[in-house]
Amino acid sequence: MKLIDKLYKDTPLATRREITPKLGFALTVLLAIVWLVPFLWMGVATLRPASDGINAMAELLPSLKPTLDNVRDAWEIGDFPRYALNTTIICTGILLVQFVTITLAGFAFARLDFAGKSLIFYLFLMQLMLVPVLLIVPNLSLVAQLGLYDTLTGVMMPFFASAFGTFLMRQAFEAIPTELEDAALIDGASLLQRIRHIYVPLSMPSFSAFAIISVTSHWNDFLWPLMVINSPDKRPLTVGLSVFTATAEGTQAWGTIAAGTLMVIAPLLITFLIFQKRFISSFVTSGIK
Amino acid sequence: MSLAEPAALPVAASAAPRLHVLKRFSSRFKASLPAYLLLLPSLIFLALFTYGAMGRVLVDALYQRATPKAPLRFVGLDNLSAVLADPYFTGAVINNLLYAVGTAIPSIGLALLFALALSRTNAVSSALRAALFLPVLIPMVAASALFLFIFLPNVGLLDYYIGRLLPVLPNWLGDPDIALSAIMVITIWKNAGYYMLFFLAGLQAVPEDVMEAAHLDGAGPFMRFRHIILPELKPTFLFVIVIATLNAVTQVDHVFVMTKGGPSNSTNLVLFYIYQQAVEHYDIGKASAATLLTLAALMGLTALSFRTMANREGGP
Numbered sequence: 035m036k037l038i039d040k041l042y043k044d045t046p047l048a049t050r051r052e053i054t055p056k057l058g059f060a061l062t063v064l065l066a067i068v069w070l071v072p073f074l075w076m077g078v079a080t081l082r083p084a085s086d087g088i089n090a091m092a093e094l095l096p097s098l099k100p101t102l103d104n105v106r107d108a109w110e111i112g113d114f115p116r117y118a119l120n121t122t123i124i125c126t127g128i129l130l131v132q133f134v135t136i137t138l139a140g141f142a143f144a145r146l147d148f149a150g151k152s153l154i155f156y157l158f159l160m161q162l163m164l165v166p167v168l169l170i171v172p173n174l175s176l177v178a179q180l181g182l183y184d185t186l187t188g189v190m191m192p193f194f195a196s197a198f199g200t201f202l203m204r205q206a207f208e209a210i211p212t213e214l215e216d217a218a219l220i221d222g223a224s225l226l227q228r229i230r231h232i233y234v235p236l237s238m239p240s241f242s243a244f245a246i247i248s249v250t251s252h253w254n255d256f257l258w259p260l261m262v263i264n265s266p267d268k269r270p271l272t273v274g275l276s277v278f279t280a281t282a283e284g285t286q287a288w289g290t291i292a293a294g295t296l297m298v299i300a301p302l303l304i305t306f307l308i309f310q311k312r313f314i315s316s317f318v319t320s321g322i323k
Numbered sequence: 324m325s326l327a328e329p330a331a332l333p334v335a336a337s338a339a340p341r342l343h344v345l346k347r348f349s350s351r352f353k354a355s356l357p358a359y360l361l362l363l364p365s366l367i368f369l370a371l372f373t374y375g376a377m378g379r380v381l382v383d384a385l386y387q388r389a390t391p392k393a394p395l396r397f398v399g400l401d402n403l404s405a406v407l408a409d410p411y412f413t414g415a416v417i418n419n420l421l422y423a424v425g426t427a428i429p430s431i432g433l434a435l436l437f438a439l440a441l442s443r444t445n446a447v448s449s450a451l452r453a454a455l456f457l458p459v460l461i462p463m464v465a466a467s468a469l470f471l472f473i474f475l476p477n478v479g480l481l482d483y484y485i486g487r488l489l490p491v492l493p494n495w496l497g498d499p500d501i502a503l504s505a506i507m508v509i510t511i512w513k514n515a516g517y518y519m520l521f522f523l524a525g526l527q528a529v530p531e532d533v534m535e536a537a538h539l540d541g542a543g544p545f546m547r548f549r550h551i552i553l554p555e556l557k558p559t560f561l562f563v564i565v566i567a568t569l570n571a572v573t574q575v576d577h578v579f580v581m582t583k584g585g586p587s588n589s590t591n592l593v594l595f596y597i598y599q600q601a602v603e604h605y606d607i608g609k610a611s612a613a614t615l616l617t618l619a620a621l622m623g624l625t626a627l628s629f630r631t632m633a634n635r636e637g638g639p
Binding site: 069088154157197260261299318 | 439545
């Protein structure tokens with residue numbers, strides 16, 4: 035009872051005695067526990083020795099003799115360091131090019147007046163809706179024509195321009211007082227210098243929010259890299275994990291699958307737990323992944 | 324400075340006005356040049372991978388190859404009618420509709436419950452929010468690997484624990500009547516925490532003093548929800564419904580890892596069908612026709628989301 039009082043101490047006195055909100059809260063607590071069960075199983079199964087037998091595989095209570103054998107096996111079967119490197123290259127490559135394209139385009143929309151502005155704005159808006167995944171078939175043939183089939187560049191290229199990022203930067207740049215730019219203008223700074231030395235440094239929170247969204251979504255991409263990549267040594271983590279799961283499932287090695295899954299999702303989960311607030315606010319401002 | 328602005332200078336001959344307009348147009352273009360140069364890098368990639376892609380889908384849908392190596396042959400609307408007559412495609416469309424409704428409603432409902440319960444900021448509720456948000460961050464492929472074991476017959480997590488209560492258990496992923504619901508569960512687990520964020524943001528707009536005043540007037544929790552919170556959340560609902568629908572059409576990684584569309588095509592979704600046509604059957608014509616139909620179907624949704632997006636972005 036003390037705990038409940040504590041939880042409700044910041045609610046208005048008048049509504050503190052109502053029962054419905056408390057029931058809703060209790061249900062949410064229950065569901066949050068259910069939500070964590072797959073993660074709990076993953077952790078427990080990773081550390082479970084094979085000697086516990088297949089029937090104990092589903093046990094959510096940890097084994098008394100924890101072992102790292104599953105981690106070692108997963109490490110040996112799947113080339114996870116290579117997959118992680120490929121995923122890192124893909125995410126970094128996409129992000130770096132996006133930073134350039136969205137800064138330039140965002141500035142044009144925020145500060146410049148030009149013929150056809152509305153038309154071009156709506157062209158950008160259209161990209162938000164036409165979700166690139168739907169266009170995998172024509173984009174795969176284009177990537178092949180450009181000679182980029184089975185290359186990491188081919189995986190990255192469709193995401194080099196980002197309408198969402200452009201709009202995010204447009205908003206950030208619009209919030210910057212024009213007086214700052216005017217001062218630089220008097221000092222003879224060129225357009226690019228003004229962007230580089232005034233707009234970019236003052237918009238760092240927006241850049242980092244965009245980085246979180248961009249990296250999270252491309253870290254998790256599956257179908258597109260699956261189609262573009264053919265060589266095993268160019269697989270990103272997601273494609274590597276799916277091949278690994280399919281192989282291990284045949285041998286019923288669930289402890290190894292759990293260990294492999296853990297290795298794939300650990301980097302992003304740990305980053306999230308450290309920078310929780312940043313992640314959450316980035317996802318709220320984004321709306322679209 | 325609009326182009327329709329009447330000419331201020333008197334113009335004499337008939338050829339002169341046109342020259343004047345041209346001159347004005349070119350000076351407007353010159354003034355716009357820096358903006359175009361800044362937009363160029365983005366527009367190149369958008370042209371290649373978004374607008375160009377749409378154009379190519381349109382053209383590809385009109386051609387057919389007899390074999391992967393054979394030359395292209397113009398077939399007009401044959402691909403389109405072939406797709407529409409393909410029971411696998413119509414099956415995928417029906418599955419996708421069921422899947423969209425069956426994932427959107429529960430995950431949005433749960434998201435709203437979570438947001439209402441966790442709207443106050445304290446250590447407990449932020450820990451619970453984080454727990455509910457974790458699935459959003461992991462790849463669908465990883466979620467599928469975990470749920471493969473959860474749904475495993477006899478030894479899996481679900482059967483191991485529920486098996487003690489129920490005598491007969493279905494084969495969750497192996498039964499055509501249940502498999503689609505099983506993959507819906509993963510989607511709900513993965514997305515509810517994401518939609519929760521938008522409701523949390525939306526709830527911040529609900530004024531605390533109005534809530535208190537309503538309470539003093541004798542309005543219970545349900546009355547306050549119905550008459551104060553719900554109207555305030557209307558734009559959030561619209562936005563989340565759009566995102567949930569887009570997710571239902573564009574995420575098929577779990578289908579790929581867990582069921583490959585089976586058993587008996589009960590979990591085949593439209594995007595997976597497109598993938599199968601393109602990659603497994605090398606039938607680009609049919610894959611393009613199916614893409615075209617899906618794009619057309621999303622146009623209605625696009626119109627709706629254009630409005631909500633434009634409102635969010637505030638227009639140019």
